[in-house]
Each structure stands twice: as structure tokens, then as C-alpha cells.
Amino acid sequence: MIKKIILILLTISFASCTSTFMYQELAYIHKDMTVDQVADVVTSEEFDEGISLVNEEMKQDLHTLKSIPGENLQALITLKYYPTEEGNYVFLFKDNKLLYWGLPYQISNSSNEIVRKASVEIATLIENKYYED
Amino acid sequence: MKIKLALIIVSILVASCGTPSIPVNELSRINSNLKLADAKTMFEDYFDDEDEIVEFTHNNKNYTVIQFTRITTIVKQFRNSFAGGSRTGGFQQTSKSRTPFMLVFEGNDYMFSGFRYEAKINPNDEILQVIDRATVALMGDN
Numbered sequence: 357m358i359k360k361i362i363l364i365l366l367t368i369s370f371a372s373c374t375s376t377f378m379y380q381e382l383a384y385i386h387k388d389m390t391v392d393q394v395a396d397v398v399t400s401e402e403f404d405e406g407i408s409l410v411n412e413e414m415k416q417d418l419h420t421l422k423s424i425p426g427e428n429l430q431a432l433i434t435l436k437y438y439p440t441e442e443g444n445y446v447f448l449f450k451d452n453k454l455l456y457w458g459l460p461y462q463i464s465n466s467s468n469e470i471v472r473k474a475s476v477e478i479a480t481l482i483e484n485k486y487y488e489d
Numbered sequence: 490m491k492i493k494l495a496l497i498i499v500s501i502l503v504a505s506c507g508t509p510s511i512p513v514n515e516l517s518r519i520n521s522n523l524k525l526a527d528a529k530t531m532f533e534d535y536f537d538d539e540d541e542i543v544e545f546t547h548n549n550k551n552y553t554v555i556q557f558t559r560i561t562t563i564v565k566q567f568r569n570s571f572a573g574g575s576r577t578g579g580f581q582q583t584s585k586s587r588t589p590f591m592l593v594f595e596g597n598d599y600m601f602s603g604f605r606y607e608a609k610i611n612p613n614d615e616i617l618q619v620i621d622r623a624t625v626a627l628m629g630d631n
Binding site for chain 1: 513514517523
């Protein structure tokens with residue numbers, strides 16, 4: 357009986373460690389960070405298990421958005437890993453400062469009109485980059 | 490033994506029926522310009538026309554809510570078997586948590602997508618009201 361209890365406690369503690377690790381990584385990201393600062397964090401060892409794809413020069417992952425005239429917007433499109441799948445994760449910058457970050461559908465829900473509008477071009481970029489044959 | 494095997498196979502077949510959960514990469518196609526008709530076509534494999542879509546009027550506005558299922562957690566546990574106080578072997582048990590994911594349209598226009606907790610933290614109160622009403626309606630259908 358004691359063995360069972362110890363085993364259950366060990367399983368629970370192990371499960372709680374692994375499930376929170378993915379979310380702890382995002383604590384390093386904060387609003388107004390520059391593109392370089394975000395890239396530094398994402399490519400650091402702490403992010404090895406969570407977000408990747410940002411290469412050294414970021415040319416492949418960083419996109420200038422053209423659909424909203426007068427706004428200097430850039431989107432850093434990366435991949436985020438889940439236990440059984442991988443999905444896109446986006447950092448949106450305005451004037452080289454981090455404005456919003458999250459999954460593409462979350463960008464569509466923003467109360468900030470500029471962010472919400474940017475979701476249309478971001479969805480197209482992702483479709484072209486990852487899912488078009 | 491054969492009956493047991495047949496029961497297991499039937500159970501697996503029953504469990505695998507129904508609409509599949511939507512993968513995270515499909516959600517990348519959602520954007521604020523998405524129209525209801527396009528969404529129905531785009532995601533037709535991931536919801537049931539009869540059980541997972543609901544239309545209603547709220548505050549004099551027409552809403553359509555499509556419900557998907559997302560697998561949000563997978564827990565693998567190794568369970569030991571004990572017989573007469575001694576360990577005899579074990580097996581790995583996998584459990585998956587399935588959570589409703591909603592896609593909301595006001596008229597033909599995109600309004601919101603996400604889990605209920607995301608509606609709760611959204612500054613637009615009407616989204617949560619719509620999600621709650623859709624949840625009650627969808628539960629009533631099942």
C-alpha cells in the first residue's frame with residue numbers, strides 16, 4: 357500500500373514538472389522586447405523543448421506585413437511543440453517592439469484592431485510557408 | 490477468450506468513431522476575416538453538422554457557434570499489478586483530456602475562437618455570454 361502511495365506521488369510530481377515546463381518558457385517574453393531580444397530568448401537553451409525555428413539571421417522566420425498601410429509591422433513565425441503535435445506560434449512587432457504573441461487564432465481574438473487585422477496576413481503567410489504543396 | 494477479444498475490438502472501434510479532434514496546425518488557418526461559409530467547408534472533417542453546430546439570436550444579433558474537440562493533455566502512467574502482495578507485472582495506461590474549442594460567428598463574420606477560459610478573459614463580455622449559451626444548447630442536443 358505504501359509503495360502504491362509513493363508511486364502515485366512520484367507520478368503526480370513528475371507529471372506536474374513536465375506540464376508546467378512548456379509554460380514557464382513564456383515567462384521570459386514581455387511586451388516591448390525588440391526582435392533581437394525575442395530571438396535571443398527563443399534560441400536560448402531554456403526554449404529547447406518549446407519553441408524553435410528561429411535561425412541565426414531570422415530571415416526565414418521574420419516577415420514584414422504589408423496589408424496594413426502606415427503600420428510598421430513584422431511577424432516572427434515559429435513552431436511550438438506539444439506532446440503529440442507541433443503548431444505555429446507568432447510574435448508580432450510594431451516599430452521593432454513586441455506588441456502581441458500567441459497562437460495564430462489568439463491573434464484573431466485581440467481587442468487591438470491592428471493585431472486583429474494582422475491575423476489575416478499572418479494566416480496567409482503560415483499557409484504559404486508550412487502547408488502549401 | 491474469443492468473446493473477450495471481440496469485445497475489445499468492438500470497444501476500440503466504437504471509441505474511434507465520431508469526429509476527430511482538430512489538430513493545432515489547422516487552427517492556424519483561423520483569422521479575423523474568416524467567413525462562416527468558408528469555415529464550414531474548411532473544417533468540415535472536424536465537426537458534426539447535427540451535433541456540433543448551433544445557431545441562435547442573442548441581444549438581437551444572430552450567432553453561429555461551431556464546436557470542435559481539442560486534445561489538451563496526454564498523461565502516460567505505468568501501472569504495476571500486484572497479486573498476493575508481490576509485483577507480477579505492469580502496463581502503460583494513456584489518458585487523454587478532450588476540451589471543447591469554439592468558433593463563433595456573428596452573422597457571417599468571425600467573432601471569436603478558443604476555449605471557454607479564453608472567452609472568459611476576453612474584454613468583450615458578449616463573447617462569454619454567447620459561448621455559455623452555445624454550450625447549454627450543444628449539451629441539450631447530446
